[in-house]
Amino acid sequence: MKTQLDPLPMKMKLLLSILILSLIGINSKAQEALFGAQQIISPxxxxxxxxxxxxxxxxxxxxxxxxxxxxxxxxxxxxxxxxxxxxxxxxxxxxxxxxxxxxxxxxxxxxxxxxxxxxxxxxxxxxxxxxxxxxxxxxxxxxEGQAALYRVKDVPHGTVSRRWYDSPGLGMDRRLTIYTPPGYEQSNEKFPVLYLLHGAGGDEEAWIALGRTAQIMDNLIAQGKAKPMIVVMPNGNVIQDAAPGEGSEGMYKPAFMIPKTMDGTYEGSFKDVIKFVESNYQVKADKADRAIAGLSMGGYHTMHISRYYPNTFDYMGLFSAAIMPREDATNSVYSDIDGTLKTQMDNGYKLYWIAIGKTDFLYDANKEYRAKLDTMGMPYEYVESEGGHIWRNWRVYLTQFVPQLFN
Missing domain, CATH: 2.60.40.10 (Immunoglobulins)
Known part of the structure; x- marks a missing residue:
């Protein structure tokens, strides 16, 4: 007499039934999302x-x-x-x-x-x-034209990663975004570094999302218009460890001007960023292979970081930059602006690049700053564009600035 064995015990049958019902529910939701969407093309x-x-x-x-x-x-x-x-x-x-x-x-x-x-x-x-x-x-x-640089093209692509670094100067671990050029992971080569800084209200996500940095770098490198380089995009808000929703404070509404904005703390602690990059990446750790640039508040930080550490960068880019600190700013970073600018000039550099739109609300401040540099005899290159304080200009400035680096 043969005994027929049940291939699926009761418990397993029950679990299988639950799984099938769950999949049916998920599939129904997926179809609802698909067919419930508006069948309209826009834009x-x-x-x-x-x-x-x-x-x-x-x-x-x-x-x-x-x-x-x-x-x-x-x-x-x-x-x-x-x-x-x-x-x-x-x-x-x-x-x-x-x-x-x-x-x-x-x-x-x-x-x-x-x-x-x-x-x-x-x-x-x-x-x-x-x-x-x-x-x-x-x-x-x-x-196409300029916009082609913002598209993903069929070219070799770099890698975008988010890294956490220890900042003793700020007393916390902090997050930054890093672009490494195509082939970096397979290479033993050492690369130059551009430190790219955001404006007020931005964070370590701003340049990669709004600025299209990865697409711009991939395309310029593929066209032979830019040297392969690492681009480091830190968070310039010293009370944050990361962008809203990405750090220990959780999800909260981002604000334009937050405490300790542009008070010298970020400039004074910036060597923490450089130390992390030069300890963890294949980089050329010398002045000739370091560049720093930024928009608005990031241009302000660029100007003050580069003169506060006056023998650190050979390339500076001030995009629609805020310039001078508030009158009530007391941080020692701002104690000898003219003296440190002169030291920076005397140490020598390869490019000090200033760009701003004709209708930018910071236009007059940049005009006054250029007059100061002229009086000092401090060399710079100046680009004046149409438009105001807008991302359209800052993306263009990046595409103009990067090809001049590390040549």
Whole structure:
């Protein structure tokens, strides 16, 4: 007499049934997400680089699009009157879809949002977003030309990593973002380093996300326009160990100006960053192979770090830089600005590069600073562009500055 063995004991059958039901539920949710999405193309980039934006809202009374592809308007900000994105009205069709088509746009990476009955919101049909301080906007790239440097191309790619380093000067472990060039992991070569600093309200994510640093570096290196180099993007907010949501303080709303901003603490502790990089990466640890650059607050930090450590960097880039400290700044970092600038000049360097837009609110401060350098006889190169205090300029400045390094 044969005994037929049950291939699946009861407990296993029960577990299998639960698993199957769970998978069915997950699949249903996935299908819901797929088929519940709006079947609308927005933004739609046309062959002439005009762009159509669409938003489905049958009950809305008015919808506008706002973004840096539109003519700028003056807005009030914590830093005073600045250039801001304009607005354009969308029109509604009989299906409840609102739309607006722009003029042909020059090649660039653009950001935008919608305003629906007065409420600012992102585009539900565009999953590509960036955060600037606490504002989240959609992005798109139109055209080639300059914009081609911001695209991912079929070229060798570098590596972007987030690392934690010990900062004795700030009494904490801190996070930074590092780009290493294509082939770094397989190479025994030592590379030069660019320290790239963000502006007020930014963090170690700003240059890699808003500045398109990895794409720019990959493309410039592939074109032979830039030397392979390591790019270090630290967090310049000394009370943070990392960007909001990435550090020990958890998830909180980012702020533009936080305590101890631009008070000399960051400049005084910056050697902690250099020490970590030169202890953990294949780098050429000498002045001729170090560069430092930054935008706005990062330009301020660049100016003061490079003169406070006046024999450390051969290349400096000040992008739309804030310049002089507040009158109430008492940190010893600011105690002898002219003297340390003279020492920096006397030690010699290869490039001191200043760039700013004609309508930047910091234009006059940069003009005064250049007059100071002229009086001292301190050599520099100067670039003046259209526009104001905007990422469009800072990305361009990076593409202009990097090819001049380490030659």
């Amino acid at each position: 739609e980039i046309h062959d002439d680089s005009s762009v159509t934006f669409r938003f489905f809202a049958p009950s809305a009374k008015s919808i506008q699009v706002t973004g840096d592809f539109l003519p700028t308007v003056k807005i009030e900000s914590p830093m005073g009157e600045m250039d801001g994105p304009g607005k354009a009205e969308l029109t509604k069709d009989d299906k409840g879809v609102w739309s607006f088509t722009s003029e042909a746009l020059s090649p660039e990476l653009y950001s935008y949002s919608f305003i629906v009955d007065g409420l600012k919101t992102t585009d539900p049909n565009n999953p590509f977003l960036t955060r600037d301080v606490a504002s989240v906007t959609n992005v798109f790239i139109a055209g």
